[in-house]
Amino acid sequence: MLSTVFALSALAVVSHSLAIPVESADRIELASCPFPNNTATALNMYSCSNSGDTIEVKWVRITDLNGVDMYPIDPRKPFILELVAFNNGPDYEDNKVDVRVFEYQKSWSTGQCGWAEIPTFGALNGIDGCEFAHNCPLTSGDLDLKIELDLSPYSNIISMLTANSAIQLNISMKDFNPGSKHEEITCVVAQLKIN
Ligand SMILES: *[C@@H]1O[C@H](CO)[C@@H](O)[C@H](O)[C@H]1NC(C)=O
Ligand SMILES: *[C@@H]1O[C@H](CO)[C@@H](O)[C@H](O)[C@H]1NC(C)=O
Numbered sequence: 001m002l003s004t005v006f007a008l009s010a011l012a013v014v015s016h017s018l019a020i021p022v023e024s025a026d027r028i029e030l031a032s033c034p035f036p037n038n039t040a041t042a043l044n045m046y047s048c049s050n051s052g053d054t055i056e057v058k059w060v061r062i063t064d065l066n067g068v069d070m071y072p073i074d075p076r077k078p079f080i081l082e083l084v085a086f087n088n089g090p091d092y093e094d095n096k097v098d099v100r101v102f103e104y105q106k107s108w109s110t111g112q113c114g115w116a117e118i119p120t121f122g123a124l125n126g127i128d129g130c131e132f133a134h135n136c137p138l139t140s141g142d143l144d145l146k147i148e149l150d151l152s153p154y155s156n157i158i159s160m161l162t163a164n165s166a167i168q169l170n171i172s173m174k175d176f177n178p179g180s181k182h183e184e185i186t187c188v189v190a191q192l193k194i195n
Helices: 002-031
Strands: 044-047 055-063 079-087 095-106 113-118 141-149 165-175 184-194
Touching (some): 044 055, 055 184, 079 165, 079 184, 141 165
Antiparallel strands (some): 044 184, 055 079, 079 141, 095 165, 165 184
């Protein structure tokens, strides 16, 4: 009995001394940002609503290369962004897609959480929107666009991403019809969790 009491008080001493590292772990937890827009559990997307855009994206799905839904996303593996959309404009023979990547981070200077751009060194610019899905021309009316995003060759980009954080993909598709001025035809923001 007495030895039990001793053992318990010894445990109490141990947990007191353990309390210090636990507290500093708490502070690290407090310093990180919450997942915005419920991205902890599901993808959030919205249109940039830029004037002049002719293709309206209704919803976005992210799958692996076999079309199987995937969430959260593993940025070390290629994945497919599927955009279900409606084209109010003409047929587009050719298009190119630019993707910008942001991560939800706490600003060192302001202490506020916000989207900080991850430099991609142009790696995600000028993606051929026709090549992967073989669905060009993009005709007027309903569209199902599939864009393959593969960051796996860019370990320098992946190394800048924090595991289990929220990232934002800003996806802009441009008209590459002959004679076009490469105007934006659609723009969508996708916010999601990576692991
Ligand atoms: C959350 O999504 C809305 C649109 O659905 C957007 O306006 C807002 O900026 C998003 N918040 C963050 C923190 O990105
Ligand atoms: C996303 O990028 C496009 C093209 O650069 C820009 O027009 C749009 O305003 C951006 N949207 C957001 C939410 O950053």
